Amino acid sequence: MKPDKQDNLRFDLQVIASWIEPGSRVIGLGCGEGELLYYLKKHKNIRETGIEIVEERVATCIQKGLSVIQGDISEEIADYPDNNFDYVILSQTLQQVYEPLELIKEMMRIGGKVIVSFPNFGHWHIRYQVLFKGIAPLTPQLPYQWYDTPNIRILSIRDFREFTRRVGVVIEKEAAINTNNYYRSGRIARVWPNLRATYGIYLIGPKLRKP
Amino acid sequence: MEDARHDNATPAGCRAAGKGGELCVKKDPMSEYIAHDSEGQTVGKVEKKFFTFAAPPDELILDSGARLGPVTLAYETYGTLNENGSNVVLVPHALTGDSHAAGYYSENDDKPGWWDNMIGPGKGVDTDKYFVVCSNVLGGCMGSTGPASINPDTGRPYGMGFPFVTIADMVRAQKALLDHLDVKSILSLIGGSMGGMQVLQWAVQYPEMVRSAIPLATTMRHSALAIAFNEVARQAIIADPNWNNGDYYDGKKPDLGLSVARMIGHITYLSDEAMRRKFGRKLQDKEDFSFNFDADFQVESYLRHQGAKFVERFDANSFLYITKAADYFDLAHQNRVESGIEAFSHATARFLVASFTSDWLYPTYQSREMVKAMKKSGLNVSFCEIEADWGHDAFLLPNQRLTNLVKGFLESVYNETR
Numbered sequence: 149m150k151p152d153k154q155d156n157l158r159f160d161l162q163v164i165a166s167w168i169e170p171g172s173r174v175i176g177l178g179c180g181e182g183e184l185l186y187y188l189k190k191h192k193n194i195r196e197t198g199i200e201i202v203e204e205r206v207a208t209c210i211q212k213g214l215s216v217i218q219g220d221i222s223e224e225i226a227d228y229p230d231n232n233f234d235y236v237i238l239s240q241t242l243q244q245v246y247e248p249l250e251l252i253k254e255m256m257r258i259g260g261k262v263i264v265s266f267p268n269f270g271h272w273h274i275r276y277q278v279l280f281k282g283i284a285p286l287t288p289q290l291p292y293q294w295y296d297t298p299n300i301r302i303l304s305i306r307d308f309r310e311f312t313r314r315v316g317v318v319i320e321k322e323a324a325i326n327t328n329n330y331y332r333s334g335r336i337a338r339v340w341p342n343l344r345a346t347y348g349i350y351l352i353g354p355k356l357r358k359p
Numbered sequence: 360m361e362d363a364r365h366d367n368a369t370p371a372g373c374r375a376a377g378k379g380g381e382l383c384v385k386k387d388p389m390s391e392y393i394a395h396d397s398e399g400q401t402v403g404k405v406e407k408k409f410f411t412f413a414a415p416p417d418e419l420i421l422d423s424g425a426r427l428g429p430v431t432l433a434y435e436t437y438g439t440l441n442e443n444g445s446n447v448v449l450v451p452h453a454l455t456g457d458s459h460a461a462g463y464y465s466e467n468d469d470k471p472g473w474w475d476n477m478i479g480p481g482k483g484v485d486t487d488k489y490f491v492v493c494s495n496v497l498g499g500c501m502g503s504t505g506p507a508s509i510n511p512d513t514g515r516p517y518g519m520g521f522p523f524v525t526i527a528d529m530v531r532a533q534k535a536l537l538d539h540l541d542v543k544s545i546l547s548l549i550g551g552s553m554g555g556m557q558v559l560q561w562a563v564q565y566p567e568m569v570r571s572a573i574p575l576a577t578t579m580r581h582s583a584l585a586i587a588f589n590e591v592a593r594q595a596i597i598a599d600p601n602w603n604n605g606d607y608y609d610g611k612k613p614d615l616g617l618s619v620a621r622m623i624g625h626i627t628y629l630s631d632e633a634m635r636r637k638f639g640r641k642l643q644d645k646e647d648f649s650f651n652f653d654a655d656f657q658v659e660s661y662l663r664h665q666g667a668k669f670v671e672r673f674d675a676n677s678f679l680y681i682t683k684a685a686d687y688f689d690l691a692h693q694n695r696v697e698s699g700i701e702a703f704s705h706a707t708a709r710f711l712v713a714s715f716t717s718d719w720l721y722p723t724y725q726s727r728e729m730v731k732a733m734k735k736s737g738l739n740v741s742f743c744e745i746e747a748d749w750g751h752d753a754f755l756l757p758n759q760r761l762t763n764l765v766k767g768f769l770e771s772v773y774n775e776t777r
Contacts, residue, residue: 207743218742
């Protein structure tokens with residue numbers, strides 16, 4: 149796998165972008181200021197849709213020419229017909245979702261392939277802080293205090309793998325990455341990913357697929 | 360205010376908004392947007408034109424089944440139609456607006472067109488790029504055929520003999536105008552309030568012509584609340600003895616009724632917050648209550664002023680007919696289908712929907728309902744709820760967020776289809 153390194157796209161988004169087939173229909177849930185969607189529209193000619201709750205970010209997206217709807221992802225997703233998209237992307241938002249299982253089921257319903265990325269709570273830095281300092285983790289990837297964090301779900305790469313087995317979906321692609329330099333660069337953590345990766349990125353699909 | 364041309368800043372309103380004269384202009388957006396553009400960007404001098412069609416026996420056939428003709432539409436255009444005709448932006452106006460959306464008729468005009476802050480060189484709807492068309496609605500009184508026009512059969516004003524028109528009828532008339540202008544494709548339609556209803560109807564009625572659409576602060580069906588306000592406004596006119604069953608063109612006009620109707624309208628265009636900030640309980644030119652029914656409070660004075668200004672330029676019968684057209688509007692019913700989803704399934708345009716947080720006439724939930732129907736029918740739609748304090752009027756006020764959204768969206772559609 150070779151990430152698309154263009155337009156100064158964040159490293160984790162480069163990885164996701166490299167998984168998207170040109171010309172496909174893509175929805176980004178919690179798409180922020182639309183960095184990934186804009187990149188994909190420009191370089192891969194995708195038909196994009198984004199959902200974002202913050203007005204400022206939605207406006208930024210629309211000003212860039214992206215089709216984005218202001219709203220809550222768990223509510224907005226319900227309006228789309230089955231298999232409306234080729235890819236459904238949830239980038240670094242899973243840890244903030246109130247009902248992740250329901251959301252992932254909905255994502256599987258509206259799209260053929262689901263891409264999920266999240267900060268890895270199994271990273272050694274976090275383990276170190278909990279184990280030796282006895283404090284709730286505070287890292288560049290998780291810069292929040294316990295009282296102001298939007299991250300209400302704690303999961304690691306190992307947790308997510310276990311989760312996919314339990315709910316019956318297949319991991320088609322997986323990238324455990326280690327980012328630095330404000331995400332502009334990074335590398336794939338192949339050895340001991342759950343200990344060394346700051347983020348996990350997964351492409352999952354339904355278990356029973358026609359050959 | 361729906362038309363943005365009334366004089367919003369009474370001297371008292373001005374004092375209410377700020378402590379000094381200058382402060383007032385800065386703090387009170389409602390007085391700002393009727394002023395000349397501070398940057399001096401304008402489409403410049405414009406001319407109201409007229410197009411007459413549907414002469415008997417080829418009258419315009421209306422939704423009611425009635426035939427109307429000949430029909431005249433007053434219209435204005437800004438910018439230049441490009442060679443392949445791909446840069447047309449049509450701007451339907453709201454309840455009491457007119458064809459004068461931007462620019463000036465003469466250097467002495469004290470106010471520009473009603474959407475001069477949005478339409479002009481380098482503005483949200485950039486007249487250096489796009490060819491903008493705005494026409495007065497069918498049933499109106501600003502140059503288009505309406506109840507105040509002369510009925511060729513009688514030689515007298517139509518009055519109550521004017522047939523009922525719908526939003527779709529207004530759209531049909533605009534289509535005839537565009538045919539006349541040799542416009543075959545519309546890059547985008549943009550309109551707020553009742554203008555937004557026409558935008559929606561256009562996208563469903565002539566899908567092959569409409570590439571994108573921007574309905575603002577609007578609804579796909581008029582709510583009971585909106586109908587209720589309109590009905591009270593109509594009753595105010597009808598109860599005026601001068602109304603005389605619509606036959607008042609030779610004598611005294613129902614000014615009292617029409618001004619009360621306008622006062623009601625103005626309440627719906629503001630918001631609790633806007634009124635609190637603009638007026639609060641401040642008194643008008645007095646230290647204490649008068650203990651009579653003069654205008655004690657500034658808000659009373661403001662409404663009376665708006666009512667009095669309105670009767671100078673608007674026809675009471677037109678007000679009755681146009682409010683009824685808005686009340687009849689239900690996108691599904693209008694297009695003889697079961698639901699909004701089904702109606703939008705006839706459309707192909709790319710949409711940008713925007714609502715305003717403090718709009719209680721067409722609240723955000725109505726825009727969301729519209730967006731939901733568009734999503735379900737597979738349309739490409741964007742939606743933004745803009746934080747704004749000024750109620751329904753917000754769509755007409757200078758708003759950088761709205762301007763940027765419109766600008767970015769239009770550019771994107773223009774680049775896609777070039």
